[in-house]
Amino acid sequence: MCQEVIDDPHSYYRGLREAEPVHWNERWGGWVLTGYDDVVTVLRDREHFSSDRMGFLARELPAEKQADYKPIFDVLSQWMVFRDPPDHTRLRILLNKFFTPKAVEAFRPRVRGIVNDLLDDLAPKGRMDVVRDFAYLTPLTVILELLGAPSLDRDLIKEWSEQIGVFFFIRADMPERRAIACEGVKSMCEYLQPLVEERRRKPQDDLLSVLVQAEKEGGLSEQEVISTAVLLVFGGHETTMNLIANGALALIQHPEAWTQLNHHPDLVPSAVEELLRYDGSVKATVRWAREDVDLGGTTIKGGDRLLVALSAANRDPAQFANPDTLDITRSPNPHVAFAHGIHVCLGAPLARMEGQEAFAALTRRITNPRVAAEELHYFPTVVSRALKELPVEFDT
Amino acid sequence: MSEAKTQGRLALACVDLDKCVGSTLCVQIAADVFRLAGNGQSEAVCAGSCESVVNAAEACPNMAITVTDSQTGETLFP
Numbered sequence: 001m002c003q004e005v006i007d008d009p010h011s012y013y014r015g016l017r018e019a020e021p022v023h024w025n026e027r028w029g030g031w032v033l034t035g036y037d038d039v040v041t042v043l044r045d046r047e048h049f050s051s052d053r054m055g056f057l058a059r060e061l062p063a064e065k066q067a068d069y070k071p072i073f074d075v076l077s078q079w080m081v082f083r084d085p086p087d088h089t090r091l092r093i094l095l096n097k098f099f100t101p102k103a104v105e106a107f108r109p110r111v112r113g114i115v116n117d118l119l120d121d122l123a124p125k126g127r128m129d130v131v132r133d134f135a136y137l138t139p140l141t142v143i144l145e146l147l148g149a150p151s152l153d154r155d156l157i158k159e160w161s162e163q164i165g166v167f168f169f170i171r172a173d174m175p176e177r178r179a180i181a182c183e184g185v186k187s188m189c190e191y192l193q194p195l196v197e198e199r200r201r202k203p204q205d206d207l208l209s210v211l212v213q214a215e216k217e218g219g220l221s222e223q224e225v226i227s228t229a230v231l232l233v234f235g236g237h238e239t240t241m242n243l244i245a246n247g248a249l250a251l252i253q254h255p256e257a258w259t260q261l262n263h264h265p266d267l268v269p270s271a272v273e274e275l276l277r278y279d280g281s282v283k284a285t286v287r288w289a290r291e292d293v294d295l296g297g298t299t300i301k302g303g304d305r306l307l308v309a310l311s312a313a314n315r316d317p318a319q320f321a322n323p324d325t326l327d328i329t330r331s332p333n334p335h336v337a338f339a340h341g342i343h344v345c346l347g348a349p350l351a352r353m354e355g356q357e358a359f360a361a362l363t364r365r366i367t368n369p370r371v372a373a374e375e376l377h378y379f380p381t382v383v384s385r386a387l388k389e390l391p392v393e394f395d396t
Numbered sequence: 397m398s399e400a401k402t403q404g405r406l407a408l409a410c411v412d413l414d415k416c417v418g419s420t421l422c423v424q425i426a427a428d429v430f431r432l433a434g435n436g437q438s439e440a441v442c443a444g445s446c447e448s449v450v451n452a453a454e455a456c457p458n459m460a461i462t463v464t465d466s467q468t469g470e471t472l473f474p
């Protein structure tokens with residue numbers, strides 16, 4: 001994957017969508033979908049398309065290699081995001097009630113507090129790295145508090161999450177990504193395990209206790225408890241961090257939008273939806289065809305894999321007028337940044353709320369922000385849209 | 397909503413197709429009321445108990461479902 005595609009995936013996807021919206025990519029060995037309708041069709045059709053990534057990977061890997069992947073298999077194969085019904089349904093229903101739009105409202109004051117504490121510190125300095133100083137701390141703090149692990153070391157967790165992300169997000173530049181991810185998964189499990197044990201002895205009012213309680217009642221296996229905890233830590237901050245960083249960059253590049261949000265904070269919710277559409281943090285996800293199926297006149301063979309390009313669908317002119325224009329008042333805005341269908345992001349209501357608080361506070365408290373770097377760089381991954389850093393200067 | 401007030405009452409649900417992302421959560425929670433249409437989105441096919449319809453509406457990640465009391469027309473969710 002070349003640097004141009006990493007820096008500007010939108011132009012690459014536009015070219016593909018215009019030429020061949022259902023495109024066979026020989027190098028990746030799968031289909032790339034870039035049209036809104038095809039993307040939505042596949043995401044909503046769980047009969048024909050599977051999310052069982054670890055199952056398909058196991059079938060592709062020679063037996064002698066599978067042992068190398070054991071930590072990844074043990075943990076990630078239990079993640080709801082990689083499972084099909086009925087296991088998916090069981091895992092999802094258990095947690096869904098803690099992440100509904102109504103449930104997450106209860107944490108809004110806490111999120112507002114975290115965001116403003118960070119800015120109390122940063123605003124007088126006149127410069128910050130949005131990624132390191134601002135974007136990751138809020139979502140990570142929140143998910144650790146929800147789990148009941150507020151005192152865990154954020155820097156360690158960030159490091160292991162990055163290691164897991166090397167596999168999950170398909171880091172193209174790292175052939176050793178399996179070994180790196182195994183390290184990350186093992187370290188995070190070992191770190192969380194004592195907390196799980198504690199909850200087994202003495203339940204608290206937190207999500208780890210919910211998982212342990214479900215285990216007691218026979219609803220979750222022991223492995224599913226720890227796997228789900230890792231999924232929540234991992235899924236709960238990387239992507240939201242990237243939404244905040246990508247969104248901040250888009251707003252800095254559109255100073256009129258920054259000012260507008262400062263004067264009209266009621267526009268913040270629709271601005272967050274537009275930032276998710278315009279430069280969302282998950283560029284794509286993957287599905288596997290269970291059997292031969294027709295997609296827009298092309299036959300997908302059973303066993304084929306499909307890269308479902310969410311970012312491309314979000315810029316499809318057939319669905320969105322002026323798709324390459326940032327319009328923070330866009331409505332309706334049926335973007336697919338959180339996917340669609342049964343795997344639609346569990347944390348979407350939480351991420352939205354965190355994004356709203358972050359952008360409301362940033363635009364209110366930071367004036368005249370400028371990017372303080374010649375060039376910006378993204379991690380070279382297929383799945384996530386992740387800035388390495390975003391140095392910014394602003395008035396004090 | 398006070399449960400005592402709506403107990404035994406029926407509620408009507410309406411799914412906003414601009415917002416429904418086909419998560420199927422409402423169908424799993426209130427299978428008597430919601431069903432998946434051919435396009436993978438949900439539709440409400442009949443009234444249901446207030447409690448189960450409101451539970452389904454609350455579960456929706458996208459706030460796509462509005463619920464009204466079938467007798468009084470009062471909005472029960474959101």
Ligand code: HEM
Nearest residue numbers: 080081235236239240243282285338339343345346347351
């Ligand atoms: C802006 C932030 C976020 C974005 C863009 C995002 C994106 C996504 C996407 C695209 C999927 C679907 C993957 C697929 O269908 O293959 C997903 C699933 C998921 N996300 Fe998020 N996510 C975000 C934040 C969060 C947060 C804060 C949490 C914390 C709880 C979370 C937890 C999950 C989980 C558990 C799943 C699996 C759901 C399932 O399989 O039913 N995400 N996310």
Ligand code: SF4
Nearest residue numbers: 416417419420422456
């Ligand atoms: S819960 Fe909401 S998004 Fe999911 S199917 Fe029902 S209406 Fe659609």
